[in-house]
Amino acid sequence: MSAIHTNAQHRHDFVLLFDVLDGNPNGDPDGGNLPRVDMETMHGLVTDVCLKRKIRNWIATYGDLMAENSEEARRLKLFVKHHGVLNDQIREAYLAEGLPVGQPSEETVRDSKVLEALYQVREFLPSSFTLFEEDDDNNDPVIKLRYSGELDADELKEQLQESEASPEWKAVKKLVEDLIKNSRKPKKSLQNTEKAKHWMCANFFDVRMFGAVMSTGLNAGQVRGPMQLTFSRSIDPVFPEDLAITRVAVADAKDREKLQTIGRKTKISYGLYRGYGFFSAPLAKQTGVTDRDLELFWEAVQGMFEVVDRSASRGLMAVRGLYIFSxxxxxxxxxxxxxxxxxxxxxxxxxxxxxxxDHYVIELDETNWPQGVTLTKLIEG
Known part of the structure; x- marks a missing residue:
């Protein structure tokens, strides 16, 4: 029988304490990547998204160490990952469940100028467009462009914006428009959406744990995750610093006689942060979270700074407390x-x-303890 804090049929609320020494725990891109702060109080902030990214990285690393085709590895794929394409993940659900993704269309590209432009613009095309090579009836290789037909007019308009900004777009515009005209988006089906959503929950750890909006292409619905995190806030105000750094090497020979190249590094000297989390048993039942999923989540929280997150910019970060109220x-x-x-x-x-x-004291008030609540201290000090 699993410990109560790993039992997905119970509600869990938790307090997370972590600190940083001479590092930047969460840079703000709108503020020159300086550590995030509450501008009124100067308390440091770390977003929930930042912590989820570290937890996902731990889960990905753990999954990579497992046998590729094992049952657990299959359930630990990630929907949101570095340089991932969300619509490709949703399409995978449709294909795995044998659901229609639309009536596709394809065109052979014979004009060399159009083909050259396509090679330039294809990285900006939505993933529903595929440029590939196959043999024609005479066994001669030809290049084709295929469109899956899965996007509606508004989705197409939004996803083609980046492509249309390319200077080569004019040469391929008619080809793309013809493909769209000859394709057909699948009919909306609540049953298909539910099947795809169920598959996504079963195969992607972060979908069933954190939830996701999965209607950016083919519709796999929206999942409300049972595990929710808050922003973390430093116990005391912090002072973000922007430091100058130098290097002895230069990038180009012509700069050899110049002074050392100067760069920047941002940090705080020290900060102890406190954040909160909440796990809902009813929502976990809907998304299919298991006791093993919850056990892995706690392991990920404890190891999120240790496995793949170490870097000079983050200084020394450590989880100092993990208190779970079940x-x-x-x-x-x-x-x-x-x-x-x-x-x-x-x-x-x-x-x-x-x-x-060591400059802080942590105290626990155990008087008049509420009936039916168990405290598990996974990390203490």
């Missing part, structure tokens, strides 16, 4: 915020400027 009642036995208030994190009175985890 409820006997799937709907809960106590309000989450009141459980969270039982964990107090305070700077030591003799410390002026915190520079290590």
């Amino acid at each position: 409820h006997e009642n799937p709907l809960g036995n106590a309000p989450a915020h009141k459980l969270f208030d039982r964990i107090s994190v305070q700077k030591r009175p003799e410390v002026d400027t915190p520079r290590s985890f």
